[in-house]
Amino acid sequence: MGESTAAQPLSSSIGDYVKIIWELAGSGAASTTEIAARLSVAPASLTKMLGRLQELGLVSYERYRGASLTERGRAEALRSVRRHRLIETFLLEHLGYSWQDVHEEAERLEHAVSDNFTERLAEFLGHPARDPHGAPIPGADGVLAAEDSFPLGEVMAGGRVHVTRVHNEEAPVLAYLGERGLVPGRSLEVKEVRELDGVVTVEDEEGVSHSLGGPLARSIFVRLLS
Ligand SMILES: [Zn+2]
Structure with a gap:
């Protein structure tokens, strides 16, 4: 696996926003109410953050339609989901974490690791297709297997x-x-x-x-x- 050009994860708050919009809406639009509820933020700071994400080319945001990810935003979300799910697998299989504890720890760690680390981890784990909860792990190429269940x-x-x-x-x-x-x-x-x-x-x-x-x-x- 070659080194990625984008080696650093986004800042934790930007990464969280992008991932949560992806979780809530996939390729559709998430309402500001839903996003605010998931992140426990006030509407004013949410609007400000969505404006920033739009400037960064990650999100397209219209007040009454809500926020949807651009192609770049979606790619960033999937990179962060990949990191998260590989870390969960590692914690469960190699560090003795129980399957109910891996999520919280992975939430913390996913912001700290580079793409280089992530790909070495994938290699070390034997490129698992699913995480401990059975969720598909997006590929390094950003492809996510369709849910067939x-x-x-x-x-x-x-x-x-x-x-x-x-x-x-x-x-x-x-x-x-x-x-x-x-x-x-x-x-x-x-x-x-x-x-x-x-x-x-x-x-x-x-x-x-x-x-x-x-x-x-x-x-x-x-x-x-x-
Ligand atoms: Zn998780």
Whole structure:
């Protein structure tokens, strides 16, 4: 892997803004209300920051449409997602972190490492395709594999599924699912989907059954098995 020309990550606040717009909206527009809520910033400072990001060519911002990433902004977001997910993988596999603790540590570290470090880390880890939560790791070329899984809550009773990803970064949720082995790589059978409140009951490979409330069932991403 060659050294990148852009070796330094963006300043932490700019990097955070770009990444959060990407997380909220992908290639669409994120509303200022959503962005302000995620970053806990006041509307006035948000408007100022979005103006700055626009000057830098990272974001296009219209007051009533919200903020969307330019091609450059998207590339920056994916670089920072790549760093984050590789660091999480490293912390879990080599430093003994638990899977609910890697996110917070990676949030801190991702601002400190260069692209050169990131590519050496990727090499050291054997170029993993997914992070410990099953999220795809964008390539060094900025390509992100399309998500081919969907939330457990959308599976019908009787379906057999393979867990590919847990789409939730809250430590208590991850700890809960981790303790029950409801993690990427496991197979489950959907026993019941309760219309009333969206609670999904699944049975794992050991025959243990788990009832998962709507938010949990929406966080677990799966692929159907045959
Ligand atoms: Zn994370």
